[in-house]
Amino acid sequence: MAEEQSETRHAIVITGFADDSCKPGAAQIIARISRGAPVEKIIKRLDSLPWTLTRSASPSAAARLSKLLERSGARVEVAPPLPEIAAEAPPPKIPESKGPGTLEERQPVPEVVEIAPTTPEAPPSPPREPEPDFRPIPSREEQPLEPLTTPTRRYEGVAELSFPDQSALSIEPLTLGGILDRTFHLCRRHFWPLLGIVAIPWLAVIAIVVVVVAVVGIYGVTHESLGETATWTAIIVAALAIPSALVAIIGLFFISTGAVIHAVSLAHLGRTVRIRAAYNFVFQRLGRYFLTSMLFSATVFLMAAAALVLGVGFYMLSNLLTSSGWWSAVTWPFLLFVPLYGFTKLVLFDKVVIIEDVAYGQALRRSWRLLSGKAESSWPRNYFVRLVILLNLFFFINIAISLLFSTPAALLAALFPESPAMVGKVISQILEQAGSVVAGLFGSVCLVVFYYDIRNRKEGFDLKMLAGIEKSATLGDREADQSG
Amino acid sequence: MREKLQTVVIETPEHYELQFRLAGIGTRFVAYLIDKAVQLLLLFVLVTAAITTYFALGRVFPRVPVPEDLIKLLGRWLLAAAILMYGLATGGYFILFEYLWSGSTPGKRLQGIRVIRKDGRPITFVDTAIRNILRFVDILAEVYPIGLVVMFLDSRNRRLGDLTAGTLVVMDEAVNAPSAPDQAVAGPEDIPEVRYAVNSMTPNDYRIVVRFLARREGLEQEHRADLARKLCLRLLAKSDAALPVGSDPELFLERIAASYQERTRVL
Numbered sequence: 157m158a159e160e161q162s163e164t165r166h167a168i169v170i171t172g173f174a175d176d177s178c179k180p181g182a183a184q185i186i187a188r189i190s191r192g193a194p195v196e197k198i199i200k201r202l203d204s205l206p207w208t209l210t211r212s213a214s215p216s217a218a219a220r221l222s223k224l225l226e227r228s229g230a231r232v233e234v235a236p237p238l239p240e241i242a243a244e245a246p247p248p249k250i251p252e253s254k255g256p257g258t259l260e261e262r263q264p265v266p267e268v269v270e271i272a273p274t275t276p277e278a279p280p281s282p283p284r285e286p287e288p289d290f291r292p293i294p295s296r297e298e299q300p301l302e303p304l305t306t307p308t309r310r311y312e313g314v315a316e317l318s319f320p321d322q323s324a325l326s327i328e329p330l331t332l333g334g335i336l337d338r339t340f341h342l343c344r345r346h347f348w349p350l351l352g353i354v355a356i357p358w359l360a361v362i363a364i365v366v367v368v369v370a371v372v373g374i375y376g377v378t379h380e381s382l383g384e385t386a387t388w389t390a391i392i393v394a395a396l397a398i399p400s401a402l403v404a405i406i407g408l409f410f411i412s413t414g415a416v417i418h419a420v421s422l423a424h425l426g427r428t429v430r431i432r433a434a435y436n437f438v439f440q441r442l443g444r445y446f447l448t449s450m451l452f453s454a455t456v457f458l459m460a461a462a463a464l465v466l467g468v469g470f471y472m473l474s475n476l477l478t479s480s481g482w483w484s485a486v487t488w489p490f491l492l493f494v495p496l497y498g499f500t501k502l503v504l505f506d507k508v509v510i511i512e513d514v515a516y517g518q519a520l521r522r523s524w525r526l527l528s529g530k531a532e533s534s535w536p537r538n539y540f541v542r543l544v545i546l547l548n549l550f551f552f553i554n555i556a557i558s559l560l561f562s563t564p565a566a567l568l569a570a571l572f573p574e575s576p577a578m579v580g581k582v583i584s585q586i587l588e589q590a591g592s593v594v595a596g597l598f599g600s601v602c603l604v605v606f607y608y609d610i611r612n613r614k615e616g617f618d619l620k621m622l623a624g625i626e627k628s629a630t631l632g633d634r635e636a637d638q639s640g
Numbered sequence: 641m642r643e644k645l646q647t648v649v650i651e652t653p654e655h656y657e658l659q660f661r662l663a664g665i666g667t668r669f670v671a672y673l674i675d676k677a678v679q680l681l682l683l684f685v686l687v688t689a690a691i692t693t694y695f696a697l698g699r700v701f702p703r704v705p706v707p708e709d710l711i712k713l714l715g716r717w718l719l720a721a722a723i724l725m726y727g728l729a730t731g732g733y734f735i736l737f738e739y740l741w742s743g744s745t746p747g748k749r750l751q752g753i754r755v756i757r758k759d760g761r762p763i764t765f766v767d768t769a770i771r772n773i774l775r776f777v778d779i780l781a782e783v784y785p786i787g788l789v790v791m792f793l794d795s796r797n798r799r800l801g802d803l804t805a806g807t808l809v810v811m812d813e814a815v816n817a818p819s820a821p822d823q824a825v826a827g828p829e830d831i832p833e834v835r836y837a838v839n840s841m842t843p844n845d846y847r848i849v850v851r852f853l854a855r856r857e858g859l860e861q862e863h864r865a866d867l868a869r870k871l872c873l874r875l876l877a878k879s880d881a882a883l884p885v886g887s888d889p890e891l892f893l894e895r896i897a898a899s900y901q902e903r904t905r906v907l
Contacts (some may be wrong), residue, residue, distance in 0.1 A: 208904045249871050336666020341646075344792060356877070532858030549670065553788070560785040615863040616852065623848050625870050 166218035167235045170202070170225065176228025178254045185224055190425055202513065206233075208361050243476040296309055329613045330605070331534060333548055336553075340604040342423050349429040353415045354597045356431075357408040358589065414445050416440035417510040421606040425621070437510075444515035451516060467491050499597070500543060501527050507607040526610050539610055553596045563589030648796065648808065650760035658760045660810035663753040667792050668809055672784065674747030675733070682729040690722050733777065738768040744812070754812045755802075761805055771801035831895065835871075836879035839897045845875060849897050856890065868893060 173179055180580045183198040186209070201207060211222060215238060286349035330338060343350065415434035423429050438445065467488060475481035506521035508514050514522055530537040536545060569575075611617035646662040663671075697714075728736070735743040736826035742756035743763050753762050757772070763771075778787030778799045787799040796808060852871060856864050875896065876883060884893060 194664070204903065206903065329858075332668040333664070333665075333667035336669060337664025340665040340667075360708065529860075532855070549666075549673070556785045556788050557828060560789060563780075565784065568693065613855075613858050614860050616855065616859050616867045619848055619855075620850050620870075622844070622851075623871060623874055625867070625874070627649065 166213045166215065166223055166238065168213055168225075169235065170207050170209065170219055170230050171206045171233050171234045172231040174229040174231070181228040181332075182225055182230045185228055189221070205257060269381070313429070328618055329531070329534065330609050332542065332549065335546060335602065335605050335609055336549060338424075338605045339598060342601050343598055346419070346423045346429045349431055349434075350416065350423075350432045350597055350601070351594070353412055353419055354593050354600075355404060355411045356435075358593060360408050361405055364405070391426075396604055397477055402474075409433060410446065411438050411442065412509050413506065413600065414441070416600045416603055417507055420601050421507075421511050421608075424605060424608055441510060441513060441515075441569070445509045448505060448509050448515045448519050450503055452520060456499045456504060457521060459498040463491040463494040466494075500547075501540065503543070503603070504607050504610075507523060507604060510606075526607070526614065529614065531613050534613075543606065546602065546606055550599055555600065557595040557598065558588070558591045561587045561594070643753075646795075648774050648810070650758075651759065660760075661813065662797050663809040663811055665752075665788070666719070667751050667753055667799055668791070668797070669784065669788075671745070671747035671751040671753060674750055675702070675745050677732050678746050678827055680728055682733070683726070686722070686725050686729060690718075692754055695716065696730075697898070712825050731772070735765075735768050738763060741881070743768075748809075749812075752812050755807050755809050758806045758808050761804075764868070767805045767807055769808055771805035774799075774801035797877075824901050833876060833881050833886065834892070834895045836881045836900050837875040837896050838903065840878035841875060841900055846897065849875075849893050849900075852891060853890075853897060864907040865889070 170182070173182070179199055179202050180195070183195045183202060187193050187195045189426045209221070218234050219238050222234050224237075225232045245524075248284045264619050274556045412435075415431075418437045422434075467484070470484040470491075470585045471481045472486045474484035497568040501524045502520050504526055508519040508522045508526075512522070527543060529539060531539060532544065534542075536542055563581070564585070565587045568581045568583060572580075608617065647662070648660050648662060649660045650660070653657065680733045705891055708833060734745060741749070741754075744753075748754055755768070757763055757767060775787075777791070778801055780786050784799075790799050790800075790803070793796045794803070796802075798808065802808065849871060852867060856868070859867065871884075872883050872892050883889065
């Protein structure tokens with residue numbers, strides 16, 4: 157009884173025969189246990205071995221069936237080996253992983269044995285007949301990437317929960333909810349490295365503010381005393397330092413955006429995220445990234461300008477044709493849509509530059525092309541609409557995150573009304589900034605996941621990765637080498 | 641490429657193991673927004689019905705001699721009914737749907753998720769009542785700030801209501817029946833290259849081929865053709881064979897998949 161309750165199920169594979177005369181006998185046995193399958197068909201099937209008879213035999217049934225078949229002259233493999241067989245048989249060979257893209261086994265049979273060579277028909281004009289390392293397959297292609305049964309720890313007594321480690325996520329086409337799930341999953345898994353990448357520019361800003369406050373405090377500069385204490389040297393230093401600091405901060409924010417994209421890309425593909433490596437990677441592509449960003453800004457600006465010119469044109473036309481030029485206001489929502497549409501269609505350009513190393517006009521065109529067309533078997537089908545809905549969903553999540561950070565400040569202000577107003581303001585500012593950092597991080601992660609989802613759907617990127625067809629172009633040669 | 645999928649395995653007292661995939665935070669959030677939309681629609685219908693009734697009665701009563709006390713009483717009952725309906729549409733919505741629909745609400749059903757007890761059993765009325773009363777703490781200003789943080793910190797994506805009621809939200813995935821015994825038939829391996837490819841094929845190769853065949857309609861033409869060709873070359877490279885001249889790579893992959901499936905057919 158205990159055995160029948162065992163979770164282990166065995167696959168029984170006929171791999172060959174001692175000689176061909178054994179086949180009818182084995183076919184008879186199979187016909188008997190399969191309740192009515194014609195013996196002739198079974199004999200015909202036995203000509204192209206190996207043949208997996210079942211994958212769900214209980215240990216006792218597997219033992220009986222294999223014994224029966226072996227007695228008829230068949231060579232039988234049982235996977236996983238039965239306890240008594242396992243003692244005699246050599247340890248099963250697990251198929252080796254074929255590169256980084258391959259999947260782990262997810263078939264019902266927990267372990268797969270390499271089947272002994274069979275005797276296939278001789279090919280008429282043979283290239284080398286390959287080593288038949290034929291292995292059983294999962295019985296449910298509908299969910300081939302989901303574990304069907306998982307060996308888990310057994311618990312005594314009361315039912316409890318466990319978290320098996322063997323199951324995994326794969327980068328497959330996702331629903332909108334799935335994209336958000338993946339976003340939260342990645343953020344949770346790599347929260348501190350990702351937060352570190354995003355927080356570096358903010359830390360720089362804080363450092364500069366602290367320096368300025370210290371200088372002001374040490375020299376006792378006020379806006380009244382500024383004119384008296386200022387010297388030409390101080391003015392020149394300030395004139396150089398302030399713009400330099402501004403450029404440095406903007407540049408740092410810019411680099412951090414790129415670093416987040418690269419880090420999330422690595423995390424999404426199952427690689428390790430490191431703050432320094434992410435920044436180093438972006439430095440390699442900084443020039444192209446910067447120029448493409450400029451091109452993006454210029455394109456969106458031109459679109460806005462074109463909309464503005466059109467709006468003025470409509471106003472003048474309306475002035476000529478109607479009593480008031482303000483009738484042209486009906487066209488404004490449509491005109492406003494033009495730059496918004498352009499901005500949204502090009503929004504993936506930074507992912508294209510950082511992840512694919514495609515820059516300038518090509519990056520913008522690629523972003524536009526990625527967001528064109530329709531997704532199969534998913535709602536909404538249009539990629540552009542998907543992005544718009546996703547951004548709206550994220551808008552709600554942003555509100556939640558902002559509320560989360562602003563509520564403690566409000567509570568503190570309510571609980572300590574006597575505290576100086578400055579303290580409350582500073583705390584509230586800090587918390588608001590922290591909220592926007594976290595919300596920004598989630599937004600960046602979400603867009604990278606969305607970008608990969610489009611590539612999976614339109615280009616079969618996940619399949620290319622799994623098949624080992626594509627890797628270095630995405631991860632960057634150095635990263636690909638590092639990750640082995 | 642591979643990461644841990646959030647799953648829970650629950651062992652029943654009979655030592656059967658039930659495996660569930662936990663619903664993610666994003667999916668739950670989308671489900672909540674859908675439910676919110678349905679709730680708003682219900683409220684709109686209720687308010688419209690109440691206003692219509694109010695005006696209709698206002699037109700009827702002056703023409704019909706009804707005692708004033710009765711009108712007041714009727715007014716109070718109508719108000720009570722309106723409050724009750726409002727309560728049902730807001731607070732009761734989740735409780736009733738989850739209790740009557742085995743842990744689902746319209747939003748959850750659309751997203752393919754449902755609530756279960758942590759021992760795998762269906763939730764009871766008390767469970768759903770507790771988790772939904774605590775929803776008022778979780779949702780704060782209707783955007784789930786507290787719920788979001790608690791779910792983010794909890795490894796099983798549970799919000800306060802779930803933690804208190806001892807419930808989990810899981811993906812409501814269809815369970816496929818084991819494949820039925822097939823009759824043994826000869827494989828379609830009349831092309832030698834197909835046989836060579838199948839002989840050297842691993843389960844992973846098979847999965848990739850099946851995935852490609854299932855999703856090829858959604859792929860861009862250029863990538864579809866390229867991927868099909870590269871998959872064929874990859875499979876044939878193992879046996880030093882080449883794709884037959886003039887053959888369609890997709891058709892070749894179809895044959896390979898069919899042949900592989902045929903060979904591993906369960907009796």
